Amino acid sequence: MGIKSFQGARKHQKSEENVPLKVSDYMTRKLITFRPEQSVEEVIDALIKNRISGGPVINEKDELVGIISEGDCIKHISESRYYNMPLEKNKVEHSMVKGVKTIDGNMNIFDATQKFLNEKRRRFPIVQDGKLVGQISQKDILKATVRLKSQNWGKQ
Incomplete structure (x- = not known):
């Protein structure tokens, strides 16, 4: 007599078309931004606050x-x-990183994850038509995976 395997009734899974997978679905749109002419001291205060x-x-x-x-x-x-230089005399434009790498808002969230791993960055700005429209961070990626898990992978 052979062994039979029974898996039971299969649950219908949601189609992947309903699951948001773009960076723009998870990016932060309300950003705290800085200007090149601001003092670094102002930036430090804003970062802490x-x-x-x-x-x-x-x-x-x-x-x-x-x-x-x-x-x-x-x-x-x-x-x-x-x-021995005073802090308030220096501006953001002298301390900031220029030539920043960005991510396309239409990029797949999993491709963005790979970009984070390869580039070893904590955040990527999203630019559309030359203007800053948002930013995605490593924390946003983590939030996306939790959300995708609850929609796609099922709960045990």
Whole structure:
């Protein structure tokens, strides 16, 4: 007598068409941004007050010109103390990272995950038609996976 396997009734899974998979579905749209002419001290205050680790730097046309992070601010503090320069004299444009890599808002969330792993970055700005429209962070990717799991992978 052979062994029979019974899996039971299969549950109908939601089609993947209903599951949002684009970066634009998970990106943050309300951003705290900085201007090149701001002082690094203002940025430090904003980072602490808003409990963020960095943010995009935009010009008067809302075009992305750089990004500034806690690390950039720490580097600025270290260098200004070493050379005995006052903090308030230095501007964001001298401390920010220029030539920032961005992610397309239409990119698949899983491709974005690979970009995070390959580039070793904490956040990527999203630019559309030359203007900053949002940002996706590693935390946004984690939130997306939790949301996708609840919709797609089922609960045990």
